Amino acid sequence: MKKIFSILIAVLLLSVAGLVSANYPSHLNGDKNLILVDGHMGVAWYVDRSSLNVQKYAPPEYIIEIKVVSADSAIGNEQDFYDGGQGKIRNVGTYRFYYDWNSKRMYQDNNGKWSYIDPWGSWAETGVRMPAGEMAFYLAYGLRFYGDMKKYSEYTNSYYGPFSEDFYIRAKE
Secondary structure (H helix, E strand, O other): OHHHHHHHHHHHHHHHHHHHHHOOOOEHHHOOOEEEEEEEOOEEEEEEEEEEEEEEEEOOEEEEEEEEEEEEEOOOOHHHHHOOOOEEEEEEEEEEEEEEOOOOEEEEEEOOEEEEEOOOOOHHHHOOHHHHHHHHHHHHHOOOOOOOOOEEEOOOOEEEOOOOHHHHHHHHO
8 A cells, every 4th residue: 555655656757747847838938938947936038949059069079059048927927938928028138058978977067166966856856957957968969868868766666767758849839
């Protein structure tokens, strides 16, 4: 009975995690250049496809820079934003990523120092950085960087990855 309860809780948590960013519009205000990468507590983050800048292409090493936009409801109603309402840009930041394909390690430039992004880290550790870096790599090369990794869950008796299929579909819309 305890095992069944644990499995149900794990499935519920995985389902809720997948729905959190699914509630935000896939593209901010219908702009196909602004692609949803994460959402949390009324704020959504979008990468700006038009800002993608490949700074180093020397396989197995890559450096990509991209702008990340944060937005919330244009009318101050979080539910309206979830339901597809207009968003208002609150901040735009430039993120720079280094990728080592051979070691499958992604890093973010943190004031001139590369900071490792653990694909299995918590949201508090990876935040918007990991999905923004994953989407930048996917937009640049059409390849998943961390997206093909799988981890086994003993609770669900199945494998899962750090990103859903929907994550990549947004880039093609």
